[in-house]
Amino acid sequence: xxxxxxxxxxxxxxxxxxxxxxxxxxxxxxxxxxxxxxxxxxxxxxxxxxxxxxxxxxxxxxxxxxxxxxxxxxxxxxxxxxxxxxxxxxxxxxxxxxxxxxxxxxxxxxxxxxxxxxxxxxxxxxxxxxxxxxxxxxxxxxxxxxxxxxxxxxxxxxxxxxxxxxxxxxxxxxxxxxxxxxxxxxxxxxxxxxxxxxxxxxxxxxxxxxxxxxxxxxxxxxxxxxxxxxxxxxxxxxxxxxxxxxxxxxxxxxxxxxxxxxxxxxxxxxxxxxxxxxxxxxxxxxxxxxxxxxxxxxxxxxxxxxxxxxxxxxxxxxxxxxxxxxxxxxxxxxxxxxxxxxxxxxxxxxxxxxxxxxxxxxxxxxxxxxxxxxxxxxxxxxxxxxxxxxxxxxxxxxxxxxxxxxxxxxxxxxxxxxxxxxxxxxxxxxxxxxxxxxxxxxxxxxxxxxxxxxxxxxxxxxxxxxxxxxxxxxxxxxxxxxxxxxxxxxxxxxxxxxxxxxxxxxxxxxxxxxxxxxxxxxxxxxxxxxxxxxxxxxxxxxxxxxxxxxxxxxxxxxxxxxxxxxxxxxxxxxxxxxxxxxxxxxxxxxxxxxxxxxxxxxxxxxxxxxxxxxxxxxxxxxxxxxxxxxxxxxxxxxxxxxxxxxxxxxxxxxxxxxxxxxxxxxxxxxxxxxxxxxxxxxxxxxxxxxxxxxxxxxxxxxxxxxxxxxxxxxxxxxxxx
Numbered sequence: 001x002x003x004x005x006x007x008x009x010x011x012x013x014x015x016x017x018x019x020x021x022x023x024x025x026x027x028x029x030x031x032x033x034x035x036x037x038x039x040x041x042x043x044x045x046x047x048x049x050x051x052x053x054x055x056x057x058x059x060x061x062x063x064x065x066x067x068x069x070x071x072x073x074x075x076x077x078x079x080x081x082x083x084x085x086x087x088x089x090x091x092x093x094x095x096x097x098x099x100x101x102x103x104x105x106x107x108x109x110x111x112x113x114x115x116x117x118x119x120x121x122x123x124x125x126x127x128x129x130x131x132x133x134x135x136x137x138x139x140x141x142x143x144x145x146x147x148x149x150x151x152x153x154x155x156x157x158x159x160x161x162x163x164x165x166x167x168x169x170x171x172x173x174x175x176x177x178x179x180x181x182x183x184x185x186x187x188x189x190x191x192x193x194x195x196x197x198x199x200x201x202x203x204x205x206x207x208x209x210x211x212x213x214x215x216x217x218x219x220x221x222x223x224x225x226x227x228x229x230x231x232x233x234x235x236x237x238x239x240x241x242x243x244x245x246x247x248x249x250x251x252x253x254x255x256x257x258x259x260x261x262x263x264x265x266x267x268x269x270x271x272x273x274x275x276x277x278x279x280x281x282x283x284x285x286x287x288x289x290x291x292x293x294x295x296x297x298x299x300x301x302x303x304x305x306x307x308x309x310x311x312x313x314x315x316x317x318x319x320x321x322x323x324x325x326x327x328x329x330x331x332x333x334x335x336x337x338x339x340x341x342x343x344x345x346x347x348x349x350x351x352x353x354x355x356x357x358x359x360x361x362x363x364x365x366x367x368x369x370x371x372x373x374x375x376x377x378x379x380x381x382x383x384x385x386x387x388x389x390x391x392x393x394x395x396x397x398x399x400x401x402x403x404x405x406x407x408x409x410x411x412x413x414x415x416x417x418x419x420x421x422x423x424x425x426x427x428x429x430x431x432x433x434x435x436x437x438x439x440x441x442x443x444x445x446x447x448x449x450x451x452x453x454x455x456x457x458x459x460x461x462x463x464x465x466x467x468x469x470x471x472x473x474x475x476x477x478x479x480x481x482x483x484x485x486x487x488x489x490x491x492x493x494x495x496x497x498x499x500x501x502x503x504x505x506x507x508x509x510x511x512x513x514x515x516x517x518x519x520x521x522x523x524x525x526x527x528x529x530x531x532x533x534x535x536x537x538x539x540x541x542x543x544x545x546x547x548x549x550x551x552x553x554x555x556x557x558x559x560x561x562x563x564x565x566x567x568x569x570x571x572x573x574x575x576x577x578x579x580x581x582x583x584x585x586x587x588x589x590x591x592x593x594x595x596x597x598x599x600x601x602x603x604x605x606x607x608x609x610x611x612x613x614x615x616x617x618x619x620x621x622x623x624x625x626x627x628x629x630x631x632x633x634x635x636x637x638x639x640x641x642x643x644x645x646x647x648x649x650x651x652x653x654x655x656x657x658x659x660x661x662x663x664x665x666x667x668x669x670x671x672x673x674x675x676x677x678x679x680x681x682x683x684x685x686x687x688x689x690x691x692x693x694x695x696x697x698x699x700x701x702x703x704x705x706x707x708x709x710x711x712x713x714x715x716x717x718x719x720x721x
Contacts, residue, residue: 001129006155008148009086012127013120015425015453016152017087017392018358020069020119023100023142024079025111032111033589034100034140036080037165038066039172041095046173048092053174055165060351064361065089066096067351073541073557074437079117083355084145086152087390088362095146097172101139101165108134108160116142118154121358121425122455129156138164319488322495331402331499333368336382339430339464340366340398342489343385346482352467354385357396357426357457362389372397372418379414385428395424401431402461402499412442412456419454426455434460434503434538438567462502465493466545474552503542506535506697510690517582517603529575532584537571539698540586540599543705547590558587558596578603588705593713599705601686601697608700610708611681613645614716622675626664629678633657636712641681642667647674680716682708 001007009016023036037055042048051062059068065088069081082098089096098116102108114131129143137160144155161168170176320338325331343350344366351361367384383398397415401407407429415427435441435458444456471477472486493500509528516522522529540557548555559570578584584601593612600609616625633640638658644667646652652669660667669675684707687700 001127001156003129003131003156003158005129006153007127009126009145009152009154013122013124015120015122015124015358016126018083018085018121018360019126019145020121020123020356020358021082021084021098021143022079022117022119023082023098024074024113024115024117025108026113027111032106033078034080034102034106034108034111035165036068036082036098036100037169038068038082039097039099039169039174040066040089040093041097041172042092043094045095050174052093053169053172055169060348063088063090064351065093067355067361069356071554071556073559078556078559081356083358085360085389086145087360087392095144097141097144099139099141099168101168103138103164105138107136107138108140109136114140114142116156118143122453123358123457124453127154127156129158131158134158134160137162139168141168318491319485320492322492322497325497325499328403328405328499331497332382332400332405335402335461335493335498335500336398336400336430337368338489338492340368340383340385342485346471346477346485348471348477348482349468349486352471353459353464354387354396357428358455359385359387359394359396359426360389360392362387362394372422374414374418379411379418381415381418394426395419395422396426396428396457397424399427399429401429404432404499404504406433407431407442409442409444413444416444416446416454416456420452423452424454426457428457428459430459430461430464432461432500432502432504433458434462434541436534436537436541436567439534439571460502460542460545461493461500462542462545464500465490465502466549468493469549470552473549501692502546503535503538504692504698506539506690507531508690510535510697513578514603514688517579522579524576524579526575526579529578530571533571533575533578536584536586536601539701540588543702544588546702547588547705547709551590553591555588555590558589560587590709590713594716597705597708597713599701601701603686606686606688608684608686608704609681610704610712611679612708612713612716613677613679615677616645616675622668622672623665625675626660626667630657630660630664632715633680633712634715636680636715637682639682640712641683643679643681644669644675645677645679647676649673651679680712682712 009019023034025032025034035056037053038061039047039054040052040061047053051058054061054066054068056068059070060066065085067083067085069083071078071080080100084096100108108114111134114134116129116131117125118127119125131140131142134140139161141157141159141161143157145152146155147153161171163171166176320334322334325334343353344364347364350364351359354364355361364385364387367386368382369380370384371378371380373379381397382400385396385398387394397419399407399412399415412427412429419425419427429442431441433441440456441458442456446453468486468490472483472490477483477486492498509531513522513526513528513532516526516528537557544555544557582602582604584603586599587596588599589596594614595612598609598611598613600611601607602609614629616622616629629642636657638656640657641654642657642660643654644652646669652673652675653667655666667678682704684704685700687695687697689696692698692702
């Protein structure tokens with residue numbers, strides 16, 4: 001599509017009751033990013049209330065019609081996906097605007113390949129819109145869904161805002177809160193609550209997620225023109241924003257800017273009301289109802305309670321015990337029943353797992369071991385998910401594998417045929433494996449003669465664990481019983497007997513490839529090297545899911561590929577590099593950190609290297625910068641390697657932290673060359689086995705990333721003292 005064009009959805013597909021919009025972009029460094037947002041507008045082009053503004057602090061619309069699904073890796077970057085249940089959009093909503101915004105002074109003109117894709121509920125692509133000629137704007141409207149004559153249509157917009165997310169939201173009628181006032185009010189309420197809670201029981205707060213700095217209101221005007229129904233121009237306040245409140249009362253912590261440095265947001269603004277007074281409570285209640293564009297920081301209270309057990313050998317009773325599981329069949333049956341039952345009972349969790357598959361936002365029921373006719377021998381899929389919305393049913397069959405067992409193509413094919421014949425919408429496979437773009441786990445035959453289309457989707461156990469972690473540890477659910485159910489689910493999935501531990505095997509080609517590299521007999525074009533590359537990519541994606549769930553932050557693999565590169569061609573090129581160099585390389589981007597975390601597995605030396613490049617901070621003489629870095633790394637391991645990055649010459653002096661602590665000047669170039677940054681690296685031995693046992697390669701990668709993040713990255717990201 002071209003800018004300004006529009007098309008009716010019913011003309012593109014019969015399955016448009018639910019659609020998925022993807023927003024994508026790429027950058028030369030692989031680090032460019034933006035945040036998506038959605039606004040539901042009435043006939044006057046305004047939101048009905050602030051609840052109609054969906055963004056990172058409010059990812060799900062109250063009526064379930066919009067769900068921000070987050071980012072998924074692509075061949076040349078990442079793509080943000082948004083699920084729309086168009087049948088659930090209230091009739092008074094005439095238009096749905098899809099936008100994105102950048103932060104920290106970044107502009108969309110710095111990104112490449114800006115694009116919007118539209119897919120129906122089966123995953124089939126319907127439309128694509130490439131946005132061109134975007135300059136100095138920090139917010140961009142990609143497109144809009146709107147009603148005309150009783151049907152939904154899509155319009156390609158491509159309109160920019162110089163005023164950022166806050167300006168865009170304000171122009172559409174969102175009541176943006178003043179951040180300084182809100183911070184003061186929140187502080188007053190927290191102080192009052194803490195005074196009332198003086199019952200002598202200790203509590204510890206765990207902070208998760210990084211505050212997102214508010215978009216600057218750098219200009220009042222819009223850039224570009226919208227062909228129909230454009231939003232009126234209007235000035236907006238210079239603000240940052242909320243978004244939501246923690247389900248538990250928490251002590252206030254300093255906000256953080258996008259570069260990770262602490263910001264005292266309460267340093268300006270009016271004096272706070274006296275803690276505990278009605279004025280303080282009223283002010284906080286008022287501001288809590290309005291969104292702020294600074295990303296919320298959720299702090300969970302963990303009360304220290306004394307155990308009632310006689311000794312440590314007593315085990316807490318669990319809702320889903322895993323100790324008695326012995327056979328693979330028992331593991332599959334138990335895991336399916338546990339996950340499906342929690343999906344049905346915890347709406348936030350069930351919706352999060354099914355929204356990307358085109359399921360509507362409605363009442364969900366789940367079933368196990370359902371018998372369905374199929375020729376002479378009935379079939380029994382592991383589970384069935386049914387969602388009812390406005391009298392319509394959405395149905396998916398579920399096939400589950402645990403303990404590393406592979407999906408069987410004939411089974412999946414049979415379920416696809418049954419679903420097509422019975423008018424079901426989807427088949428969902430759930431296993432330890434991680435699906436890759438352009439590389440399906442199971443090849444199935446699609447009968448194009450059938451009018452009814454069935455979508456085939458895949459979930460990994462790592463994704464299920466990730467979503468449970470994000471909800472109960474960082475984002476919260478609306479009910480204490482639901483939080484407890486999710487906690488029990490998480491405990492079960494992580495139990496050693498559950499068989500739900502995610503990707504655990506580098507494959508049969510791992511040992512032959514390692515041997516071929518050692519003996520220098522591995523040749524380019526070897527199919528075994530390609531298999532290792534694919535499994536390495538699965539492992540890296542799983543590392544991102546696990547780390548993101550623990551931190552409550554977006555963690556994504558960085559893909560550095562040419563624009564429009566085919567995923568298969570990219571993996572083939574990486575396989576040739578593996579044959580030639582004997583190394584596996586990956587990069588992951590952790591939200592809020594100053595650089596990209598690199599992972600290198602050298603199969604020749606058996607060493608794992610984790611590293612990050614950080615800029616040389618602040619003003620001052622080079623020695624002052626070196627001392628500042630060493631001071632920040634006071635708690636880092638002594639064997640941390642530090643390399644100086646020199647402008648135009650690559651690397652300069654290098655040394656271990658142990659040697660540099662007494663003499664930081666040793667890291668400075670002797671010729672006075674300009675220092676641009678530092679590379680920090682840790683090395684450790686690499687596991688030899690192909691599995692995830694204690695001596696396996698997968699375990700060694702997990703341990704290396706965890707150690708590097710906890711002992712190095714966390715200190716670099718902290719403010720200097």
